Amino acid sequence: MDQFYAAVEEREHPEFRGRPVVVGADPKDGEGRGVVSTCNYAAREFGIHSGMPISRAWKRCPDAVYLRPNFELYIEVSSRIMEILRTYADKFERWGLDEAFLDVTSKVQDFEVATKLAEEIKREIHREERLTCSIGVGPNKLVAKIASDFNKPDGLTVVTEDDVKRFLAPLPVRRLLWVGKKTARKLNEMGIKTIGDLATFNVSTLVDKFGAMGEQYHRFAHGIDALEVAERGEIQSIGREITFESDTSEYDVVLKRLDKLGQRVHRNLVDHQMLFKTVTVKIRYENFETHTHGKTLRAFTNRLEDLQKTARILAQPYFREARKIRLIGVRVSNLTSSREQKTLV
DNA sequence: TCTGGGGTCCTAGGACCC
């Protein structure tokens, strides 16, 4: 979906039309913490983009419409769109709230028919939700994903097997799936700027530098990706975290917030009918130094008290030397379903 | 410029077991 959160907000508020819309943290007249989640194209004209500190966005365009994300609404719209998409696919994989992979192998004989199908999907989503999306068609997930990012908004990019190398070669390595900021920088330092550079680079050097992933990157650069389109299974962890409005060394305040976060995690856990065995606390100091500290209990539990008590104990060692804390979080993992009756010995 | 919040997966070291 194109600029999903911002597009949904514009749809719900016609009065915003034509104005820059920024969804994210509260800018608080330029003093706000947090980042931009999504912004529309009018806001992008001011150089605003997702991930940018909200304070910086404010400086660039104080007159934009600034909104806190309304996840309930986005989830609702997302669910309807996902149901539409599902009907078109042999295999379906949701990818966040606003992206999805569709394996349509059995529905189409060739790329021409696949293109027609993509056009039909775009039409149906626009008819039902009055929102636009950008679609990439390719021989595998990797190529389809990169193709979908190639032409936005309201784009459709088709890359056939024969075109894959020509399509990928000139693109910066950063566009590859799983090549983020850090890896892109390392690759650039090795003189690898484009996906084409990566494709012709010596594999063993890549393996030396990146381990098993080095070989993966090399395959990706050739457009080779054997990953299945598959629905995600059971969830692996549930966590909540918050950044304080101002960094604090009032540890009783921090512990209160930790308890509240524990409550929210617990509520979610119970909704999912899950038990947990591991609790992990996350602390970020004012200098952005971040630590996690976890403990695995002896048995599965879903008791709030177990969660909160363990979290408090785990957080304790970080409360020293009056160091100011920026963020606190708690996560449970090692989950199992509480639906099946477990035999306890 | 001052960096959110929800997640997933991988790695490396260490404890422990047989």
Place this chain on the structure above:
DNA sequence: TCTGGGGTCCTAGGACCC
């Protein structure tokens, strides 16, 4: 007196995704 090999699980940190 020096030190195997197979395995599992736990922990902390880091990179990546939306």
